[in-house]
Amino acid sequence: VTTADKLPHPPPPPTRWYDAFVGEQPEQLRLEAWRAFLVAHARLTEVLERELREARDLPLTWYDVLVQLNEQGGSLRMKELAGALLLSKSGLTRLIDRMSEANLVQRAADPGDRRGVTVLMTPTGRRALVEAAPVHLRGVQEHFAAHLNPDEAAVLRDALTRIASDIRP
Amino acid sequence: VTTADKLPHPPPPPTRWYDAFVGEQPEQLRLEAWRAFLVAHARLTEVLERELREARDLPLTWYDVLVQLNEQGGSLRMKELAGALLLSKSGLTRLIDRMSEANLVQRAADPGDRRGVTVLMTPTGRRALVEAAPVHLRGVQEHFAAHLNPDEAAVLRDALTRIASDIRP
DNA sequence: TAAGATTGATACATCAATCTTG
DNA sequence: CAAGATTGATGTATCAATCTTA
Numbered sequence: 001v002t003t004a005d006k007l008p009h010p011p012p013p014p015t016r017w018y019d020a021f022v023g024e025q026p027e028q029l030r031l032e033a034w035r036a037f038l039v040a041h042a043r044l045t046e047v048l049e050r051e052l053r054e055a056r057d058l059p060l061t062w063y064d065v066l067v068q069l070n071e072q073g074g075s076l077r078m079k080e081l082a083g084a085l086l087l088s089k090s091g092l093t094r095l096i097d098r099m100s101e102a103n104l105v106q107r108a109a110d111p112g113d114r115r116g117v118t119v120l121m122t123p124t125g126r127r128a129l130v131e132a133a134p135v136h137l138r139g140v141q142e143h144f145a146a147h148l149n150p151d152e153a154a155v156l157r158d159a160l161t162r163i164a165s166d167i168r169p
Numbered sequence: 170v171t172t173a174d175k176l177p178h179p180p181p182p183p184t185r186w187y188d189a190f191v192g193e194q195p196e197q198l199r200l201e202a203w204r205a206f207l208v209a210h211a212r213l214t215e216v217l218e219r220e221l222r223e224a225r226d227l228p229l230t231w232y233d234v235l236v237q238l239n240e241q242g243g244s245l246r247m248k249e250l251a252g253a254l255l256l257s258k259s260g261l262t263r264l265i266d267r268m269s270e271a272n273l274v275q276r277a278a279d280p281g282d283r284r285g286v287t288v289l290m291t292p293t294g295r296r297a298l299v300e301a302a303p304v305h306l307r308g309v310q311e312h313f314a315a316h317l318n319p320d321e322a323a324v325l326r327d328a329l330t331r332i333a334s335d336i337r338p
Numbered sequence: 339t340a341a342g343a344t345t346g347a348t349a350c351a352t353c354a355a356t357c358t359t360g
Numbered sequence: 361c362a363a364g365a366t367t368g369a370t371g372t373a374t375c376a377a378t379c380t381t382a
Contacts, residue, residue: 030314033322036329037313041210042255043336078365086211091351093366115359115364144206145199147332153202155324160205163316167212247343260373262344284342284381
């Protein structure tokens with residue numbers, strides 16, 4: 001369509017819109033931390049997702065559902081689960097559809113309030129969790145935790161917790 | 170469908186599959202860092218996405234494309250761009266389709282190797298970048314950078330860079 | 339044949355609207 | 361009406377297969 005011989009716009013120099021921010025050394029450092037944060041997250045979720053899928057054919061989202069259910073004694077309301085997973089309500093509805101289809105979880109009516117739906121982990125689901133957990137935890141250990149000494153781990157935990165909690169409100 | 174009066178599976182105690190890992194205090198700390206990392210990322214991308222969309226009606230992905238093009242002098246091959254954005258090739262094809270539709274970028278044939286396609290930032294795209302950058306950078310500053318003192322920023326940058334670079338190979 | 343990019347089928351998430359129960 | 365959950369329409373990502381040029 002467009003020929004490269006006649007470029008429609010001769011390349012101007014890159015816009016240095018960030019000059020105001022990176023001018024001072026401290027801001028430069030913080031922006032580097034920000035980029036590192038994004039890259040690390042992308043790479044980590046990619047490997048962990050791949051490893052779990054290859055080893056146990058389980059999507060990371062499914063694993064997360066099972067972990068949450070396990071930590072809450074095996075059952076949880078849709079609303080709570082959606083919150084814990086940082087997922088929209090409709091997103092969770094479909095996720096639970098698929099996982100029920102695979103017999104890893106099951107829906108049950110809440111006898112007290114029939115508007116609510118409770119999600120139960122099935123024995124099959126529990127088995128899937130028990131088999132997947134070592135794989136996933138080994139991955140987290142190898143790709144994330146092993147690179148942090150205790151001081152660094154504490155800094156990450158504290159700083160990131162602070163950051164997260166200042167957003168939600 | 171299922172009545173809650175007859176639960177199909179009486180809740181067993183939560184499986185403590187993670188005992189082997191959290192038994193020692195240092196591993197506990199690192200797992201907390203891992204959870205904080207995930208939560209912080211989810212919350213941060215959510216706010217930043219929302220803020221940019223509300224202020225300039227620009228998806229964060231589009232912004233990232235413009236930033237990359239700007240840093241590379243205004244043009245980049247599809248392949249390079251996909252790599253820089255941590256996006257699949259086909260994903261980038263569609264993204265560039267939409268952005269071309271909106272006149273923010275433009276495709277051009279590479280005269281040297283006609284298999285390749287070069288993506289150019291248009292004047293409209295540059296304007297969009299210049300208007301969006303302050304909004305986004307203010308967001309990063311407010312929600313992320315402002316919570317870090319220089320020492321913490323350095324730890325995050327160094328540790329996360331180390332983590333990311335040990336994955337790709 | 340291989341590299342670069344696109345296309346088709348599909349998976350998964352969201353918003354807004356809707357249904358059911360309180 | 362409000363709360364909890366689901367549904368319909370839609371946006372955007374992926375893989376595998378395909379097309380074009382080297």
